[in-house]
Amino acid sequence: MAKLNDNYLKLKAGYLFPEIGRRVQAFTDANPEVAGDIIRCGIGDVTEPLPAAARDAMKAAVDELGERSSFRGYGPEQGYDFLRTAIAEGDYRGRGIEVADDEIFVSDGSKCDTGNILDIFGPGNTIAITDPVYPVYVDTNVMAGNTGDADASGAYEGIHYMPCTAENGFVPAVPNEKVDLIYLCYPNNPTGATATREQLTNWVKYAQANGSIILYDAAYQAFVGDDSIPRSIYEIDGARECAIEFRSFSKNGGFTGVRCAFTVVPKTLLAETSTGEKMPLHPLWSRRQSTKFNSVSYPVQRAAEALYSEAGKAQISALIKHYMGNAKLLREACTALGLNVFGGENAPYVWAACPGSIDSWGMFDKMLAEAKVVITPGAGFGAAGEGFFRISAFNSRENVEEVCRRLETVVGSF
Ligand code: MLT
Secondary structure, eight states: OOOOOGGGGGOOSSOHHHHHHHHHHHHHHHOGGGGGGOEEOSSOOOOSOOOHHHHHHHHHHHHHHTSGGGOOOSOOTTOOHHHHHHHIIIIIGGGTOOOOGGGEEEESOHHHHHHHGGGGSOTTOOEEEEESOOHHHHHHHHHTTOSOOBOTTSOBTTEEEEEOOTTTTTOOOOOSSOOSEEEEESSOTTTOOOOOHHHHHHHHHHHHHHTOEEEEEOTTGGGOOOTTSOSSGGGSTTGGGTEEEEEESTTTSOOTTTOOEEEEOOTTOEEEOTTSOEEESHHHHHHHHHHHOOOOOHHHHHHHHHTTSHHHHHHHHHHHHHHHHHHHHHHHHHHHTTOOEEEOSSSSEEEEEOSTTOOHHHHHHHIIIIIOEEOEEGGGGOGGGTTEEEEEOOSOHHHHHHHHHHHHHHHHTO
């Protein structure tokens, strides 16, 4: 009989967000009369319309595909040059950061890329992951066979967990031992924390000293309003020799449904073969994408390119301003209710300590049942997330104002 991948059997629960969806569905099935009142601040999914610049570019691209003379079939697997150049100029070189056009690999999402990147790393790497964490990093390592089984707390054997707590500002110190692959995400999902230049410099120095590679998820960089906070790992000297960066148009351009992102693999980034030879990873990722991926559709890449136009940039700024206005309201409401609150200042997530002694799934259930508000339980992001809950600021202003009012009834009951 054909063999399945046993590693999947090690996965503890369903993927977090479908699991939340399942629980919300069970609740609405049991209480259909309140289904319309539910406000979803769980998954960080955008709610505001797609920027006009992106829509116009997409429509024009569709029209091009409707003419024989301008029709296009398969595009380059790594992405069209027009978009790679727009990204390299707009996000990096225009800000004084060295990144070449052909170091940009266009994709359909950072979720996919942070999982797929494991294809180009060999077995036996030690993996360091923050806790709490975006669950994709953990689950994809389990699927790839890079871990043992999970213990009763849900921690997998073989992963080096780095607790992120209020005490360390949700940015872990570098480990005392050597690890090979390090996942960092700043501005952070789920805690909304940011890492300073000094903290990222320590990580880059650690990676250089230990031959490690940092997998840097910067999907939320556009929400940084404080200019002293790095938006890219490549703002740190030496990062081109030790880091891969993942970015997405999902949250800044409202592309969660449209799908477009990119990964930067510098040509100067080396890793070791099984025989100890140092080789660049760039050709491996390029080869991986050529074989397993056909990039993103032409209209979507034109839409992403349009986000770098003057109109596109202004429309992104308006979206960021809207969501960060929501984050401010949520932060203030939680603070006024006496909760210990983090994030929400340079990130679209507010991370709050649960009131009283309720645990984070208990808080999820209570918020759903009593306030009809979906939040994300901190424990869903890892053991160190227990005792916290996350509120996403991706919503309409009206809904966020209502969430603030409803929070008061639940938190006030403790
Ligand atoms: C989240 O809510 O953590 C994110 O929306 C998930 C994602 O971007 O895949």
